[in-house]
Amino acid sequence: MMTPIRSKNAFASVLSLALATALMSPALAKGPVASTTLSQVTAVEGIREYRLPNGLQVLLIPDDSKPTTTVNVTYRVGSRHESYGETGMAHLLEHMLFKGSPRHPQVWGDFNKRGFSANGSTSYDRTNYYASFAANDENLRWYLEWQADAMVNSFIARKDLDSEMTVVRNEMEMGENSPSRVLLEKTVASMYQWHNYGKSTIGARADVEGVDISHLQAFYRKHYQPDNATLIVSGKFDQAKVLAWVQQYFAVIPKPKRVLPSLYTLDPVQDGERAVTLRRVGGVPLLYAGYHVVPGAHPDFAAVELLEVIMGDNPSGRLHKRLTDQQLAASVFSFSQALADPGFMIMGAQLAPGQDIEASRKALLDVVESVGREPITQEELDRARTKWLNDWDMGFADSQHVGVALSSAVAQGDWRLMFLSRDRVKAVKLADVQRVAQQYLVQSNRTVGEYLPTATPVRAPTPQRVDVVAMLKEFKGQDAGVQAETFVASPANINARTQRLTIEPGLKVALLPKTTRGQAVRATLTLRMGDEKSLANWGEVPSALGELLDKGSSTLSRQQVQDRMDALQAEVSFQADDGTLSVGISTKRENLPAAIELVGDLLRHPSLPADALEEIRRQALTGLEGQRKEPQAVLNEALSRHGNPYPRGDVRHARTFDEIESDWRAVKIEQVREFHTKFVGASQAQFAAVGDFDAKAVTLALQRALGGWNSQQAIARVPSPLIPVPPxxxxxxxxxxxxxxxxxxxxxxxxxxxxxxxxxxxxxxxxxxxxxxxxxxxxxxxxxxxxxxxxxxxxxxxxxxxxxxxxxxxxxxxxxxxxxxxxxxxxxxxxxxxxxxxxxxxxxxxxxxxxxxxxxxxxxxxxxxxxxxxxxxxxxxxxxxxxxxxxxxxxxxxxxxxxxxxxxxxxxxxxxxxxxxx
Incomplete structure (x- = not known):
């Protein structure tokens, strides 16, 4: 599969197994070294780097807190490395590798019987293959052996190319159904005239369909070699055994004699606005404004990532305040691409039916390019920095995520960029963010949906590469985190480790405390509401309530709620339907009690502002309009209605698109407040937390937040009997x-x-x-x-x-x-x-x-x-x-x-x- 654009709006055979206990490195005495053949290079924050003489880079990220292992092999080859007529070749090769080799002819079958969650992805600068599985030596050893075999012995055969071609075409067609994806592809293509970043990863249809098997095989032999690959093992594993197996299976692959070419093409600085227009059936209006930026390894990229949050965050972002709040757009967003060569940043807006696209375009560009007259404030920078670092911390707490996320840093030039980027975000100054915004968010560096000539264009800085080796020569990183406990996720152990209790009036609680990487904890709360009769005829009122719960309380404004969540490093989601209200919480050990009390305040004393209802109504109607022509959505509507016997208003009734639209348009804020008063309470509720937390402190927080909170309305599950449906x-x-x-x-x-x-x-x-x-x-x-x-x-x-x-x-x-x-x-x-x-x-x-x-x-x-x-x-x-x-x-x-x-x-x-x- 292709890797989607990242958005934050939202990281020689071994002699014997005994070699695994060879001499320790004097510099890093705690880390094992398999043999003199596999040499240790460096270590940063718990991640150790090794190399084989054939050039293979190996990264080990041990984490015993989860009984799973993730193995990722990253090849430093992507669509950037394709020549004329070869677009889509890196992605096509990703598909072909799973077609097997003489030793492993049924790859997916082997994955399935071992219970692997496996896939591959292709991006601009790299291709990677990864699998997560229950930790055991047999699974890990087999997968390492398959990866080594796939590196040099894959079939890449004509017969497999013929059968896979229609699959790849279908993947293309799937993307062609999405106006947002096609518009993004065309916008980026307009931004780059010469560099391959302007070519979509999936490639031109003519190139993919006309690919010569001998050229594909040559591409494979050229790039799929140990000196162009990084092997990453994360999670629970025996380091000594892994190093021995790596040497056993990979060291026998000879270092290739070919020398990979140095790619030197860069686009010149853009000297005027560029425009692209897409016209298709269905969907809603979209606007993108794209700007060239520095490579991901450049020191200024920290400012780019923070500008992304300052512009596109919801609700604190400038775009939200100017466009969404002013009803010029249904929603707004921003994202950037950290690439090996100069990348790009996109700001955009999705419009509701009937909104003025000209007014929205003008407002979008005014906001983005107004930083000269409306400078970034310290408050905006601090808020963006907190959000970015919270996201980074949450990702780093998950070893499975880290193992795959390192692929991006490897593709940019060095895996340690993952940590250097964090340090740069921590250190970046307001003046740097303002400077980068004024240099790159300028009219002549813009690509949008129309062309406007300019008499006196302002140029962005000349594109440049980064000497990553020199920059990271003295980089040390921060101290490695504390290793978590080994947890066995068997039903018996889960039962034994879980504490169960009940808090009046009816909150059932399950607490499973265990140490985790980064002291992460996940929690879920569900409140049950109403019965078949009382829940009838509320339409989209329950959904609106769920969307409004994080928009403020009686004591906190919407912005204060978001700032409080950021301070607590908490991600909190609310979702309500006709019979349940569910809350998801993700945070760290010391913050869970306070996060629970914040959730309790929002549940019991929500402000439910009328202006926020109008915002979510517009977003819901926009999303609905985008679904009306989509095959899967149209199919879901028809099949759900076929044989449905329940009348309009019954919670089991399957609604048409028109009925859903009518229900959203009919929602009044007084109804939402009435529904909350009548239905929401803890008389029948369930809470569970799993991860690193203090059970006693969490119990006290639950008692303070939800204890004694009775539901006014009687609660009974709406029955769902089997009713025959005609074929x-x-x-x-x-x-x-x-x-x-x-x-x-x-x-x-x-x-x-x-x-x-x-x-x-x-x-x-x-x-x-x-x-x-x-x-x-x-x-x-x-x-x-x-x-x-x-x-x-x-x-x-x-x-x-x-x-x-x-x-x-x-x-x-x-x-x-x-x-x-x-x-x-x-x-x-x-x-x-x-x-x-x-x-x-x-x-x-x-x-x-x-x-x-x-x-x-x-x-x-x-x-x-x-x-x-x-x-x-x-x-x-x-x-x-x-x-x-x-x-x-x-x-x-x-x-x-x-x-x-x-x-x-x-x-x-x-x-x-x-x-x-x-």
Whole structure:
């Protein structure tokens, strides 16, 4: 897959295994060294760098706090390195590497049976391959061996190129359906005349379709070599063993004799505004204003990143105050790209239907280019710095994130730039931010949706590269953080380590304290509300309440709330629907009690300002307008309404786009306040926290924040009985969309306590949800018809009323092939069943996936909230694991035949099918 643009609006064979205990480095006595062949280079803040004689760079990031390991291999090759006629080659090669080698012919199948969460991504300056999995020596050793084998022995064969070509084309078509993505591609292309950053990573369709296999193989042999790669291992692992395996598998690869060319093309300084206009069906108006900036390694890039926050943050950003607050745009945003060569910064606005694009464009450019007459203030800088550093700290607390995020720094020139960038943000002065803004946010350096000539243009500074080696020669970094405990995420240990209690009037609490990297903690709170009768006819009022809860309290303004969250290093999200109000909290150990009390204040005493309601109404209507022509959204609307028996106003009623729009337009602030008074309280609520925290302090904070808070309205879950739905085949036109969608639904008389739950869950895993599933292998791998094809089950935990879903995206002209392949695979598996080999590999993979999910703190907190509501513990999860272990092939095949009924399918297709008959 391609890497999306980053946005913050929102980082020789080994002799024996005994060599792993070789002599310690005198300079870093605590770190192991596998042998004299693998040499230690440096260490910064807990990350150690090693090199092999063949040039391979190795980074180790140990973190025993989570029972998972992430391995990332970054090749310093991306779209920047492609020659004429080769656009998209780096991305295409990323796909081809997963087609295997003589030693590993079924890569995705091997990943699936080991329970790997794996993928690859391609960007401007690099390509990377990564996998996360439950920590164990077998998984880690196998994956390192595969990466070494893939580096030099991958097939890159003509037959695989032919089958994968349609998949890549479908990925292109998926992007072509997004006006924002296409407009961004065209804007950046207008910014760069000569440099390859102006070429999209996915490439020109003609180049991708016409690629010569010999050229692709030569590109692979040239760039996929140890001296052009960085291996990053993070999480829980034995360092000595890893170093020994690295030497065993990678040291035997010879250092290549070829010398990689030095790329020297830079665009000249832009000397006038540039313009691009995109016209397509559907969506809402968008504006981008792009500006060239320095490379990511340049000292001034710290100011660029802070300007990004100062301009685009919500609600403190200048764009929000000038455009969103003044109803000139529905939402605003900004982002920048830290690249090896001079990159870019984009500011933009999304307009609601009916808003004046000329007035919005003028306001956008006035705000961005007004820093000369309206200088950046110290308050703006301090607020932006706090937000940026909080984001950095949260990312660095997650070793899995760090392992992958280092790819960006490696691509810019050196992995230590990740830390140097942080230090520069801490040190940057107001004068530097003001200077950078005035140098780069100028009219002649702008690319936007029109051309305006200027008599006296102002030039941006001449583009320049950075000598990263010289700059980092004396860099030492900060002290490494304290290592966290080893935590075993088994159901039995989760139960044993969790403290459970109840706070009056009805708040059930589960607390699982454990040390974590960076003292991070995740928490989830859910308040239950109302019943079937009392929740009727409120429309979008509950959703509006959820959006308004962080907009201020009786004692804090909207800005003060955001500043308080930043001071507490807390990310807090609110979401409300008809029957629940959920809060997500992410922060650090010492700040969780205060964050809970802040959440309690916002829940109990929200200000619910009328002007903020108008803002979220515009944003909701804008988002809705953007969905009306999208194939998947159109399909979802039609399928959800098919056979739905509930009347308008019932919370189970499936609404049309028009009904949703009508409900949003009808919301009044008095209704939101009334709903809050009637429904919100802690009479039936659940809270769970997982991570580094003081359980006693958290309990006291919960008592102060939510204790004694009764709900006025009676609470009862809205029933969801199984209601037969007639089978159907719906074909829906969505003109001018180059990507189409298929979705298939069938209701099941099952819940997650049913005796057949484990068997059908595994059957679905083998059919469509695993990485080696029937749908994936047939429709994606064999025939190359879809970028994304899968099946899943939405499990009900109470009534025997779950839903099986299958879906795929594809080029409209391939509709008949996709549908035929899908139906053939369903018929085949129902007639013949799965094989013993499929069954064994799939069972191991599913059990590994379940183990991996329990190792994620946020998921664990959410799971505890669900268990508290259902009056369960993780003993249920343990029983399901045991049932999966005990399953036989015949039980799985019989479960699939018992419940999957093609004659009951509700089949939906949406796309621009032109002359195709329904």
């Amino acid at each position: 159907a085949r719906l074909v829906l036109p969505t003109p001018d969309k180059q990507n189409a969608a298929m979705q298939v639904l069938q209701d099941l008389p099952l819940n997650d306590l049913h005796p057949d739950y484990p068997a059908f869950m595994l059957a679905n895993h083998l059919l469509g949800s695993g990485g080696d599933s029937r749908f994936w292998n047939r429709i994606r791998e064999k025939e190359g018809l879809s970028y994304s094809v899968y099946s899943a089950v939405q499990w009900n935990s109470i009534e025997p009323n779950s839903q099986w879903i299958a879906a795929a995206i594809f080029a409209p002209q391939n509709r008949d092939k996709v549908e035929a392949a899908f139906r053939e695979e369903v018929a085949k598996v129902l007639a013949q069943g799965f094989t013993q080999a499929e069954f064994e590999a799939g069972k191991r993979g599913l059990l590994n996936f379940r183990q991996l999910s329990r190792a994620q703190d946020a998921r664990l907190a959410a799971a505890w909230v669900s268990n508290l509501y259902l009056d369960r513990t993780f003993e249920v999860s343990a029983k399901v694991d045991a049932a999966l272990e005990a399953l036989t092939l015949d039980q799985v095949n019989q479960a699939l035949r018992r419940y999957l009924k093609p004659d009951q399918f509700v089949f939906g297709l949406a796309g621009d099918f032109k002359d195709k008959a329904p």
